[in-house]
Amino acid sequence: MSSKLVSAPVSRSTDVFRPDIFKGKVLFCTGGGSGICKAMTEAIMHHGASAAIVGRKLDRLTESAKELSQATGQTCLPTQADVRQPQQLKDAVAKTIEKFGRIDFVICGAAGNFLASIDGMSENAFRTVLEIDTMGMFNTVKATLPYIRASQGAYIHVSATLHYKGTPYQVHVSAAKAGVDALSAVLAVEEGPRGVRTNVIAPGPIANTEGMSRLSNQAGSKERPYPLGRMGHLQDVANAAVFLFSDAASYITGQVLPVDGGCEHMRSFQLPYPQSVLDPESVKHMIRPRL
Secondary structure (H helix, E strand, O other), rough: OOOOOOOOOOOHHHHHOOOOOOOEEEEEOOOOOHHHHHHHHHHHHOOOOEEEEOOHHHHHHHHHHHHHHHHOOOOOEEEEEEOOOOHHHHHHOOOOOOOHHHOEEEEEEOOOOOOOOOOOHHHHHHHHHHHHHHHHHHHHHHHHHHHHHHHHEEEEEEOOOOEEEEEOOEEHHHHHHHHHHHHHHHHHHHHHOOOOEEEEEEEEEEEOOOOOOHHOOOOOOOOOOOOOOOOOHHHHHHHHHHHHHHHHHOOOOOOOOOOOOOOOHHOOOOOOOOHHHHHHHHHHHHHHOOO
């Protein structure tokens, strides 16, 4: 007798948490102009927070800030900065403080990725991803830490699950995200006594994101096994962020929370293996252009 597949529901954080739990709070989010980080920012704002979103493209940030404000009724400040440049981040933080007077929450979400083997990757390409993901996180923490200490606030760092196992074509992001996880753990023990919390969210396959569309096999991901019956939704990651910033998580720090519906336990490389390693040209049509 066969059973029907049950898919996990997609809920909104406002169905669970009060809409005013972050009233008077301020979020500073790198990478907040699009994708997962924009979704997290919107969720935090729906609960009463103001926000500053940070990225390199001011026109994109300005449009996203307008959309976020219209969707939530809260103020969103677009602040242009490259997370690889410490002074630009300090300037973005200064603008945020000038506008709002405080920072309570920080999301370190700026990232870069593409598919490339070790043999086919330049030293510069490897360095660039580490500079954006790992150094970008470090630079963001350094720029915001005095204000997070003052508010006894919290950090969320966006990582991945790729480095839990060896993942071909992902050496750069695996190294970068392993560094993110390690930095958050050290931050937790150094800053916990000052009332600062820090945690990592590691999204699995999330539908309707640029990263998923660019990094996935062009044949699609519908055939992959999903223990909870579906791919992840942007709202799933946003809900995790609301929880980790809320008082309900006041005793949670230094942790890594995969938001993947159990997919890590079923994960396999999306390109044919070992064919993709031994003969990269044969799978070139399955790899989308780099981000």
